[in-house]
Structures are given as structure tokens and as C-alpha cells.
Amino acid sequence: MNHFSLHDIVLQPGQLRQRLQDPTCGGYCAFEGWVRDCNDGRTVLRLEYEAFGPLALREGERILAEAQQRFGVARAYCAHRVGALAIGELAVWVGVSAVHRGEAFDACRYIIDEVKHRVPIWKKEYYQDGDSGWVNCERCASPAAPAHAEVSASEHAAHGHRGS
Amino acid sequence: MSTTELYGLVLTGGRSRRMQRDKANLTYAGKSQLARVMELITPLVARCFVSVRPDQLEDPRRAAYDTIVDVLANLGPMGGIHAALHAYPDRGWLVLACDLPFLDSATLQHLITHRNSTRVATAYRSSFDGQPEPLCAIFEPSSRALIDQSLAQSQQCPRALLARSDVELLDLPNPRALDNVNTGEEYAAAQAALGAATPPADGGTRRRLKVRYFAVLREQAGRSTEELETHAGTPRQLYDELRHLRGLTLAPEFLRVAVNDEFGDWRSPLSDGDTVVFLPPVAGG
Numbered sequence: 001m002n003h004f005s006l007h008d009i010v011l012q013p014g015q016l017r018q019r020l021q022d023p024t025c026g027g028y029c030a031f032e033g034w035v036r037d038c039n040d041g042r043t044v045l046r047l048e049y050e051a052f053g054p055l056a057l058r059e060g061e062r063i064l065a066e067a068q069q070r071f072g073v074a075r076a077y078c079a080h081r082v083g084a085l086a087i088g089e090l091a092v093w094v095g096v097s098a099v100h101r102g103e104a105f106d107a108c109r110y111i112i113d114e115v116k117h118r119v120p121i122w123k124k125e126y127y128q129d130g131d132s133g134w135v136n137c138e139r140c141a142s143p144a145a146p147a148h149a150e151v152s153a154s155e156h157a158a159h160g161h162r163g164s
Numbered sequence: 165m166s167t168t169e170l171y172g173l174v175l176t177g178g179r180s181r182r183m184q185r186d187k188a189n190l191t192y193a194g195k196s197q198l199a200r201v202m203e204l205i206t207p208l209v210a211r212c213f214v215s216v217r218p219d220q221l222e223d224p225r226r227a228a229y230d231t232i233v234d235v236l237a238n239l240g241p242m243g244g245i246h247a248a249l250h251a252y253p254d255r256g257w258l259v260l261a262c263d264l265p266f267l268d269s270a271t272l273q274h275l276i277t278h279r280n281s282t283r284v285a286t287a288y289r290s291s292f293d294g295q296p297e298p299l300c301a302i303f304e305p306s307s308r309a310l311i312d313q314s315l316a317q318s319q320q321c322p323r324a325l326l327a328r329s330d331v332e333l334l335d336l337p338n339p340r341a342l343d344n345v346n347t348g349e350e351y352a353a354a355q356a357a358l359g360a361a362t363p364p365a366d367g368g369t370r371r372r373l374k375v376r377y378f379a380v381l382r383e384q385a386g387r388s389t390e391e392l393e394t395h396a397g398t399p400r401q402l403y404d405e406l407r408h409l410r411g412l413t414l415a416p417e418f419l420r421v422a423v424n425d426e427f428g429d430w431r432s433p434l435s436d437g438d439t440v441v442f443l444p445p446v447a448g449g
Binding site for chain 2: 050119121122141
């Protein structure tokens with residue numbers, strides 16, 4: 001059974017939660033990530049998630065296995081949306097059950113943090129001003145330097161500074 | 165909380181007693197180790213320096229870069245880190261050894277992403293002994309006092325310093341990324357592993373590869389997938405080729421690569437029939 005899953009339809013937390021139920025567990029913790037109407041000071045109208053499915057599932061499973069190992073939680077699941085989402089929609093759901101609450105909280109936090117950093121899922125935001133952009137990618141362009149040129153000291157000086 | 169600006173320091177002062185030669189000038193795939201490390205680190209830091217002994221200042225390979233000269237003699241890596249922290253005391257320092265041929269950008273980016281500037285340093289756990297690796301680590305301004313104190317007590321081992329300090333310790337995403345080269349045999353093995361990634365300039369093997377594009381790269385390439393026949397022998401060479409062919413604007417330093425649905429290395433040789441995916445910075449959640 002998959003612990004990490006991708007969905008192109010609305011997530012149902014009630015159904016997802018059932019998979020966490022375990023008579024040995026006294027604590028359950030869930031995190032829901034919602035689509036917000038503002039990012040970096042710009043009004044967001046809607047967004048789209050795109051995933052590299054096979055690797056997203058693998059990396060997601062690895063994160064959940066790490067969480068179980070690190071925190072000793074009984075069960076851990078994560079469901080992530082792909083496709084078009086409206087403001088307020090549930091984008092990602094993480095649920096953990098454990099003997100006690102502490103490790104459930106910790107594992108839940110670990111999972112969402114790692115998923116955001118590691119799983120190949122991308123987010124495109126559509127803004128009120130008609131513009132759109134891929135989150136975290138807009139500052140990654142490099143000046144079109146010849147790919148095989150030796151980097152000289154002067155180029156170091158010119159290209160050494162990164163956007164924030 | 166704001167994080168102090170990050171500078172880079174590449175240590176080249178070592179005397180390579182076991183190698184009997186200057187490690188900075190060892191070459192892999194036709195490029196000196198120093199040039200390789202500088203290419204990796206430069207896009208990730210605000211400024212980057214080569215750490216040198218006073219007698220190495222004239223060396224043309226080192227002089228091509230900004231340098232920081234050891235203030236205290238014969239202290240090894242600790243002397244280089246000491247000099248950098250005294251030259252720019254209010255910067256964080258990404259310190260790298262010059263003998264890490266397998267070091268990749270993903271390893272550095274992971275370190276930077278998980279930097280904890282409230283602690284003395286952020287470092288990787290060694291794959292061999294679990295101890296902090298001081299020579300691919302971020303030293304915060306707060307480490308300066310500890311280094312001064314260590315040196316005052318004639319303790320010159322940066323690993324021991326980190327082992328007893330408040331350090332953010334990370335697991336290596338790629339456990340082999342910090343394997344170093346100390347002997348002629350190790351050098352030959354690393355050369356073979358990395359040199360294999362470079363195809364001959366012409367008349368070399370052509371491979372049939374499949375590329376899948378996602379997100380911003382899919383939009384820039386104007387397609388989700390393509391098959392091509394190419395001389396590119398590694399993902400890095402393939403990206404350089406496609407960057408020009410498809411007008412991709414993202415610098416490879418910001419990307420990761422996947423080969424056949426698993427994270428891969430930019431320098432690993434590609435095989436006929438491989439499927440390659442270049443991964444832009446992710447934004448799930």
C-alpha cells in the first residue's frame with residue numbers, strides 16, 4: 001500500500017484519516033496545507049501543481065519511512081494534489097499516528113518540511129495582475145554564458161552574487 | 165531571523181605528503197581540481213576565496229582567484245579557516261577542501277539549505293565514522309572565538325573542534341560525495357570514474373537518450389518529452405547541449421538530475437536508452 005500518494009481530485013481528509021487508526025496509538029496529528037491567496041506580496045488567484053510522478057512517489061515514500069524510523073511513529077501518510085487548485089483548496093495532507101503525541105507532532109513537521117524540499121513537485125502561481133510564475137524558479141536563470149568556457153576571475157566577480 | 169551572508173573558502177594549502185604533489189592541480193576530465201571546486205561553489209556564495217600559504221601566492225592557478233593568505237603558519241586547514249574568519253569576521257564561511265573529486269552541487273545546496281546559523285557550524289556526518297566533516301561545512305562568525313581558543317591551546321584539528329562544539333549535523337544525501345583522494349591509487353580510481361564521464365571530442369559514442377521536461381523547463385522547451393541522439397556522455401553535458409538547443413534559462417547549479425526515475429549525478433556516465441529528467445527547484449506543499 002502506498003503511504004505517499006498523488007491525487008488529481010479533491011483530497012478527503014476524513015477518508016485519509018481512517019488509514020491512521022491503530023489501537024496501539026494514543027496520538028494522531030495531521031497537517032493540511034491550503035492554497036493561500038497571497039504570496040510574496042502578490043495576489044494569487046489560483047495555482048497548478050505538476051509532479052514527476054515516479055520519482056515523487058519514491059522520494060515521498062523515503063521521507064515517510066525516515067519519519068517512522070526517526071520518531072518511532074506507528075503510521076505516516078502523505079497525500080499531495082496535482083493539477084489546478086483554487087484558493088482555499090487542500091493542497092497537501094500529512095497524517096501521523098503514534099503511541100504518544102510528541103512523536104506524532106515531530107514526525108508530522110518533519111514530513112511536511114522534507115516533502116517541500118525534496119519531492120519533485122512544482123507549483124505555478126497565477127496572479128491577479130495577469131502574470132504567472134513557477135515558485136522558486138524565477139531567480140534561477142543564468143546569464144547565457146558559454147557552457148564550456150573556463151571561468152575566469154572576472155566572471156567570478158560578475159556572477160558571484162545571487163538573488164536572495 | 166536573518167542569516168549572515170555566506171562566503172566561500174577553498175582550502176589548497178595542504179602539502180599532500182602522501183600524494184607527493186599539489187592536490188589543487190590534480191586534473192579530472194581535463195580540469196584541475198581547484199577549477200572544478202571553484203565552479204561548484206561560485207554560484208552558491210556571495211564571494212569566494214582560495215586559501216593559500218604565503219609561498220603559494222605566486223602560483224598562477226591560485227592567483228586566478230581572490231585569495232586569503234594564512235596569518236599563522238603551519239596550522240593546516242585550521243590556519244586557513246582562522247585567516248578567513250579574521251579577514252571577514254561577520255560572514256558565514258562555506259569551507260571546502262580541494263581534494264573532494266566527487267563533491268557535487270546538490271551536496272553543497274543541501275548544506276546551505278539546511279544551514280543553522282544559530283549554531284557554530286553546519287556540517288555533514290562522515291559516512292565512515294559519523295564524525296563531523298569540517299572540510300565541507302559552514303562556519304558561522306561565532307566559530308571564530310572557538311578557533312582562536314583552540315589554537316591558543318595548540319589544538320589544530322578542525323574535526324575535533326566541531327566534534328566538541330554546538331554543530332548542526334546533517335546526513336549526506338550522497339554518501340560518497342565527500343570521499344577524498346590521498347594516494348596515487350585513489351587518484352587513479354577517481355580519474356577513471358570521472359574521466360569516463362567525458363566523451364572524446366569527436367567520433368565518440370553516440371547515445372540515444374530520452375528527456376522528459378517538467379514545469380518551467382517544459383514550458384521553455386515547448387515540449388514534455390523528446391528523444392535525441394547525442395555525443396553527450398553525462399547529464400551535465402546533455403544539459404549544456406539542450407540549454408542551447410531549447411533555450412533553457414535555468415543555470416544547472418539550481419537543478420538536480422534524475423536518470424531512469426531516480427536521482428542521479430551530473431557526472432555519471434549515461435547509457436544508451438537512458439531517460440533523463442532535469443529537476444527545477446521544487447515547491448510542493
